Amino acid sequence: MRAIIKKNINGWIIVDKQAGITSRQVVTKISKILNLKKVGHGGTLDPLATGILPIAIGEATKVISLVQSKEKKYAFIIKWGVSTETDDSEGKVLEISKARPTHKEITSILNCFIGNVFQKPPLYSAIKINGQRSYKLARQKIEIEHKLRKIKVYNLTLKKIIDVNSAEFEVTCGKGTYVRSLARDIAEKLNTKGHIISLRRLSVGTFDEKDTIFIDFSKEIIHSPSVLEKLLPIETVLDDIPALVLNEIEARQVKQGQKIKFESLQFIKNFELKYPNYNAFEKICAICDKKLIALIKIEDGKVKPARIINF
Numbered sequence: 061m062r063a064i065i066k067k068n069i070n071g072w073i074i075v076d077k078q079a080g081i082t083s084r085q086v087v088t089k090i091s092k093i094l095n096l097k098k099v100g101h102g103g104t105l106d107p108l109a110t111g112i113l114p115i116a117i118g119e120a121t122k123v124i125s126l127v128q129s130k131e132k133k134y135a136f137i138i139k140w141g142v143s144t145e146t147d148d149s150e151g152k153v154l155e156i157s158k159a160r161p162t163h164k165e166i167t168s169i170l171n172c173f174i175g176n177v178f179q180k181p182p183l184y185s186a187i188k189i190n191g192q193r194s195y196k197l198a199r200q201k202i203e204i205e206h207k208l209r210k211i212k213v214y215n216l217t218l219k220k221i222i223d224v225n226s227a228e229f230e231v232t233c234g235k236g237t238y239v240r241s242l243a244r245d246i247a248e249k250l251n252t253k254g255h256i257i258s259l260r261r262l263s264v265g266t267f268d269e270k271d272t273i274f275i276d277f278s279k280e281i282i283h284s285p286s287v288l289e290k291l292l293p294i295e296t297v298l299d300d301i302p303a304l305v306l307n308e309i310e311a312r313q314v315k316q317g318q319k320i321k322f323e324s325l326q327f328i329k330n331f332e333l334k335y336p337n338y339n340a341f342e343k344i345c346a347i348c349d350k351k352l353i354a355l356i357k358i359e360d361g362k363v364k365p366a367r368i369i370n371f
Contacts, residue, residue, distance in 0.1 A: 069096060070118035070371060072292040076272040077105050077113040077261075086277070090115055093282050102127035103264060106240070108148050111261035112272065120294045122367045123355065126343070127297050130265030131214060133232045136256050138243045140225050143253035147182045147240035151255070159252035160224050169249045170216050173242065178208040182240050211237045226257065265297060294369065295345075295352050302335040303345040304356065304363070311348035314356065315370075320363045343367075 075086055083104045091099040100121045102114035111134075116124050140160050144151035212234035219228040229246075231239065240256050247254025262268065273290050275282060305327045306314065313320055322328065331338070338344060338358065343366055346354040355367040 068118070068371070069094060069288070069291070071120055071294055072102075072267070072296055073115040073117060073273065073287060074267050074271040074290070074292065075113045075115055076269070076274045077110055078274075078277070079108055079110050081277055082107050083113055086113060086275075087115065089277055089282075090117075090275075090287065093284055093287055100124050103132065105261060106148065106259065108150055108256070109259040109261060111259075112264050112267055112269070113261070114264055114267055114297075117291070119369045119371065120297075122369060123294060123297060126301070127265060127267075129235045130297075131232055131234060132237070132264050133230065133262040134239050135219070135228065135230050135258075135260045135262055136239050136243060137222065137226055137228045137258040138247060138254045139257045140227075140247065140250075140252050140254050142255060143244065143247070144255045146255075147238075147244045148256045148259070155253050157251075157253040159250070161227075161250040161252060163218070163221055165250055166218050166221075166227060166246075169246070170218065172249060173216050173246065174213050176210060176212055179211050179238065179241050179245065180208055181238050182244075209236060211235075213237065213242075216242075228258075230262075266299060267296075298345050298352065301343065301345050302331070302338045302341055303347045304331050306346055306348045306353070308348060311346070311353050314346055314354050314363065314365050315368055317365055317368070319365075322358055322361050322363055325363070 073090065075090075077083070077086060083101045087099050087101050091097065094117070096117065098118050098121050100116045102116060102124050105111065105113050112132075114127050116127075139149070141157050143154045145154060214232040214234070216231045217229065219230050221227050229243075231237075231242065233239075233242075239259055243254055243256045271290065271292065273287065275287065304325070307326045310320060310325060325331070343355045343357060345352055346356045346363075346365075351371070352369050354365045354369055357364045357366050
């Protein structure tokens with residue numbers, strides 16, 4: 061790999077992740093290519109999975125949590141009749157069923173999984189139990205039991221019946237949803253067993269396939285300019301978050317970590333007219349001269365800096 065010297069790189073690289081590599085490995089390799097330490101990702105993809113993996117560079121790492129909370133869309137294929145330890149094709153077979161659902165049976169149960177539903181995460185997941193990753197405990201054959209988690213599924217559709225043993229689906233869901241668990245639960249609802257044999261993330265928030273670059277990590281040398289050719293600005297992920305405009309003096313105070321009386325802000329009226337429900341947002345963008353300078357909170361009548369962005 062060829063490292064570059066330039067350090068002041070901030071923004072998003074949207075990688076079309078290939079199968080067989082972990083999200084952490086993608087981060088590590090890009091960090092080496094760009095010779096940068098501040099690199100992170102906006103939501104784990106399983107090694108089996110392909111598709112949209114937002115990579116945060118530099119100061120963009122400070123808004124990763126905002127990307128992780130956005131809606132995500134996946135296409136996935138369920139193989140009927142077999143359950144596995146990992147709920148995908150990489151795990152050992154647990155149970156076998158001869159039952160195969162029909163098109164009508166599948167479509168009749170999908171509404172059960174739409175809305176606010178409860179889901180049990182897979183045993184092979186990165187969830188921590190008493191400080192240890194669930195998948196590490198599972199590999200050691202330590203018995204664990206995950207609690208049900210509330211998730212949000214916005215849409216779930218059957219795209220096509222591939223053959224008697226498999227079908228393709230598409231789901232739009234919120235933070236914390238495990239598609240492997242969804243596939244397992246769909247099969248159980250249909251009185252059979254099932255696991256994922258293909259999983260592709262189609263979008264994360266406004267990021268989709270048009271934004272992606274494909275990096276062949278099997279190559280020994282990867283040139284940094286090709287990695288940066290579709291670098292997106294930090295602000296790309298903030299379109300749905302209220303933006304509070306500050307003057308230079310106010311911006312300086314915020315960047316110094318100071319609290320400011322909300323009612324004293326110069327552009328407060330414009331902000332309240334544009335965002336009458338701003339109190340519903342946990343974080344708000346602070347903008348000066350059309351540039352993001354911080355994520356802030358408005359509490360007790362004061363503007364409080366939460367994350368300061370340094371360019």
